[in-house]
Amino acid sequence: MFVIIGIVTVFVCVLGGYVAMGGKLAVLWQPFEVVIIVGAAIGAVIIGNPKSVIGKLGKGVGKAAKGPAYKKEDYIELLSVQYQIFKMARSKGMLTLESHIENPDESDLFNQFPSFHNNHHAVEFVCDYLRMMSLGSETAHEMEALMDEEIETHHHENHRVAAAIQAMADALPALGIVAAVLGVIKTMGSISEPPEVLGKLIGGALVGTFLGVFVAYGMVGPIAQVLGTVHEAETKYYQCMKSGILAYLNGYAPAVCVEFARKSLESDVRPTFYEVEEATSALPAPA
Numbered sequence: 001m002f003v004i005i006g007i008v009t010v011f012v013c014v015l016g017g018y019v020a021m022g023g024k025l026a027v028l029w030q031p032f033e034v035v036i037i038v039g040a041a042i043g044a045v046i047i048g049n050p051k052s053v054i055g056k057l058g059k060g061v062g063k064a065a066k067g068p069a070y071k072k073e074d075y076i077e078l079l080s081v082q083y084q085i086f087k088m089a090r091s092k093g094m095l096t097l098e099s100h101i102e103n104p105d106e107s108d109l110f111n112q113f114p115s116f117h118n119n120h121h122a123v124e125f126v127c128d129y130l131r132m133m134s135l136g137s138e139t140a141h142e143m144e145a146l147m148d149e150e151i152e153t154h155h156h157e158n159h160r161v162a163a164a165i166q167a168m169a170d171a172l173p174a175l176g177i178v179a180a181v182l183g184v185i186k187t188m189g190s191i192s193e194p195p196e197v198l199g200k201l202i203g204g205a206l207v208g209t210f211l212g213v214f215v216a217y218g219m220v221g222p223i224a225q226v227l228g229t230v231h232e233a234e235t236k237y238y239q240c241m242k243s244g245i246l247a248y249l250n251g252y253a254p255a256v257c258v259e260f261a262r263k264s265l266e267s268d269v270r271p272t273f274y275e276v277e278e279a280t281s282a283l284p285a286p287a
Contacts, residue, residue: 002067003064003065003067003222003223003226004065006222007218007219010218010219011218014214014218015028027200027203027204027207028207028210030204030207030208030211033179033183033204033207033208033211034211036175036178036179036182036208037172037175037176037178037179037208037211037212037215038215040171040175040178041168041171041172041175042168044167044168044171044175045057045164045167045168048164048167049160049164053160053161053164054164056161057161057164057165060161060162060165060227061165061223061227063227063230064223064224064226064227064230066230067226067230068229068230068233068269069230069233069234070233070234070236070237070269071269072269072270072271073115074115074116074237075237075240075262075265075269075270075271076271076275076276076279077113077115077116077279078113078116078122078237078240078241078261079240079244079258079261079262079271079276079279079280080113080276080279080280080283081109081110081112081113081116081126082241082244082245082254082257082258082261083254083255083257083258083280083283084109084112084280084283085097085109085126085130086244086248086254086257086258087254088109089130089133089248090253090254094130094133094134095134097109097130097134098134100127101127101130101131101134102131104117104123104124104127110123112283112284121154122237122238122241125150125238125241126241126245129143129147129245130245133245133249138249139249140246140249140250143245143246143249144242144246147238147242147245147246148242150238151235151238151239151242154234154235154238155231155235158231158234158235159228159231161227161231162224162227162228162231163224165220165223165224165227166221166224166225168220168224169216169217169220169221169224170216171216172212172213172215172216172220173209173212173213173216173217174212175212176208176209176210176211176212176213176216177208177209177212178208179205179208179209179211179212180205180206180207180208180209181205182205182208183201183202183204183205183206183207183208184202184205186201186205187201187202187205233269236264236265236266239264240261240262240264240265241261242264243260243261243263243264244257244258244260244261245257246260247260247261255277255280258276258280259273259276262276
C-alpha cells in the first residue's frame with residue numbers, strides 16, 4: 001500500500017509541478033524513448049542474471065508492493081507453535097513429534113496455526129531441525145552453525161533478486177542518456193528544418209534523459225530498497241525460529257524458549273511478554 005502511495009506521490013509532484021510551470025504533458029509522450037530505455041534495462045538484467053533470478057523478478061515486485069509479510073499477529077502465532085512443540089517434546093519426548101514432522105500437512109499440531117501451517121518454507125525449516133534433534137543431534141553450537149548457514153543461503157537468494165532490480169535502477173540514467181544521444185543524432189539529420197521543428201526534436205531527445213533518471217530514482221530504485229526490507233523481515237522470521245530451537249537444545253523450559261525467540265524480534269512487530277503468555281495459556285494441552 002505504501003509503495004503505491006509513494007509512486008502516486010512521485011508522479012503527482014513531478015508531473016504536477018511540470019504542468020504548473022506551464023509545461024505540456026504531450027511533449028513527454030515519447031513511446032520510442034521508453035522502448036529504448038526500459039527495453040535496454042530489461043535486456044541488461046537478463047544478460048546479468050541467471051534464469052532462477054529472472055523468474056523471481058515479477059514475484060519480487062509483487063512482494064515489494066505488499067510490504068513485509070509478517071505482522072505482530074503472525075509472530076504471536078509463531079511463538080505459540082514453538083511453545084506447543086517444545087511443551088510436547090518436553091512432556092512426552094521427541095519421538096512423539098515424529099508423526100507431525102514426517103507428515104506436517106496432516107498434523108493436528110500444525111493445523112492449530114493456519115498462517116504458519118500455510119508457510120511451506122517455515123514448516124520445512126522447523127521440521128528439518130526437529131527431525132535432526134529426534135535423531136540425536138543435540139549439540140547446540142553445531143545446530144546453530146547449520147541454521148546460520150541455511151538462513152544466510154536463504155537471505156542470499158532473496159538478495160540476488162533485490163540486487164537485480166537495483167542494478168536496473170543504476171543502469172536507467174545511463175540508458176536515458178543513450179536514448180537522448182540517439183534523439184540528438186536524429187535531430188542532426190534534420191538540421192535544415194526551421195527552429196520550431198528543431199526545438200521539438202531536441203525536446204523529445206531530452207525526454208530520454210528525464211525518463212531514465214525519473215524511472216530510476218522515482219520508481220525502480222525505491223522498489224529495490226523496499227524489497228530488501230521485506231527480505232530482511234523474512235530473515236528475521238527464521239531467526240526467531242532459530243532462537244527458540246537453540247534455547248530448547250540448551251535445556252530451557254518451553255516458556256523460556258519462547259521468550260528467547262520473542263527477544264530476537266524487532267520492536268515494531270515484537271509482542272509483549274503478556275501477549276505471548278495470554279496466547280500460549282489459551283492453547284490446548286498437547287495430544
